[in-house]
Amino acid sequence: MATAPAVTPNHKVVSHSDWLAARKEFLAKEKELTRMRDEIARQRQQLPWEKVEKNYVFDSPSGQVTLADLFGDKSQLIIYHFMFAPDWAEGCRGCSFVSDHVAARCRTSPRATSRTSPFPALRSRSSKSSKSG
Amino acid sequence: MSWNFAWVSSNSTDFNYDYNVSFTKDQVDNGTTGYNFGTQRFPEVEGPGASCFIKDEAGNIYHTYSSFGRGLDTMINAYNWLDIVPKGRDEANLMPPMAWVRHHDKYPQSTQQATPTKDPGCCHHEIQ
Numbered sequence: 001m002a003t004a005p006a007v008t009p010n011h012k013v014v015s016h017s018d019w020l021a022a023r024k025e026f027l028a029k030e031k032e033l034t035r036m037r038d039e040i041a042r043q044r045q046q047l048p049w050e051k052v053e054k055n056y057v058f059d060s061p062s063g064q065v066t067l068a069d070l071f072g073d074k075s076q077l078i079i080y081h082f083m084f085a086p087d088w089a090e091g092c093r094g095c096s097f098v099s100d101h102v103a104a105r106c107r108t109s110p111r112a113t114s115r116t117s118p119f120p121a122l123r124s125r126s127s128k129s130s131k132s133g
Numbered sequence: 134m135s136w137n138f139a140w141v142s143s144n145s146t147d148f149n150y151d152y153n154v155s156f157t158k159d160q161v162d163n164g165t166t167g168y169n170f171g172t173q174r175f176p177e178v179e180g181p182g183a184s185c186f187i188k189d190e191a192g193n194i195y196h197t198y199s200s201f202g203r204g205l206d207t208m209i210n211a212y213n214w215l216d217i218v219p220k221g222r223d224e225a226n227l228m229p230p231m232a233w234v235r236h237h238d239k240y241p242q243s244t245q246q247a248t249p250t251k252d253p254g255c256c257h258h259e260i261q
């Protein structure tokens with residue numbers, strides 16, 4: 001049977017009533033964060049947009065696709081820029097971890113018609129090696 | 134991988150340069166990557182980021198938002214769970230902090246904690 005790792009020694013241990021009092025006091029901070037997060041999200045939606053002037057054409061397993069194509073029948077698009085340079089043996093572990101958290105089913109949810117289509121952009125730079133800073 | 138989203142390559146475009154997640158070797162060497170809206174250096178030719186777009190009925194496309202570095206934290210829900218346990222993310226003694234992270238198909242099959250890799254990899258989670 002595996003032994004549980006040691007916990008931090010000398011951590012404060014209190015009665016239930018004191019535990020609850022401390023938790024409720026902290027709850028006020030969490031509520032503040034929740035309300036702040038909602039407000040930040042609202043303000044994010046108010047940020048100005050910039051028009052995309054270039055016609056980006058990407059390579060995909062089914063051929064070339066434009067940025068417009070990536071929207072499919074949706075109006076909104078999220079692109080995750082997955083780190084994978086052409087001279088790397090494999091893509092980034094952290095980006096793999098991010099990808100593990102993409103809720104791909106949101107594309108088929110009832111609300112998807114006006115929401116997002118997640119599309120990571122796989123980077124490879126073989127034709128850009130001569131580009132200067 | 135059981136991932137259910139589409140992949141495209143920006144190989145033949147300026148896309149990832151324009152959206153500030155790809156850098157030339159010169160930029161990395163000179164410390165002029167300007168990652169995260171010009172606020173940070175990035176030590177690799179590739180950096181993480183997410184970008185959002187909207188398309189109107191006339192077909193015009195607008196860039197609405199991009200986020201980089203720790204701004205991507207909220208997309209990693211495992212961290213939200215870890216933030217509610219006593220030891221939190223438990224990354225203080227790891228360098229880089231995300232050294233415990235593996236590719237999707239390379240985690241050990243058992244529940245034993247993976248040994249942090251000494252390979253610095255490409256993740257620079259210390260970038261705020």
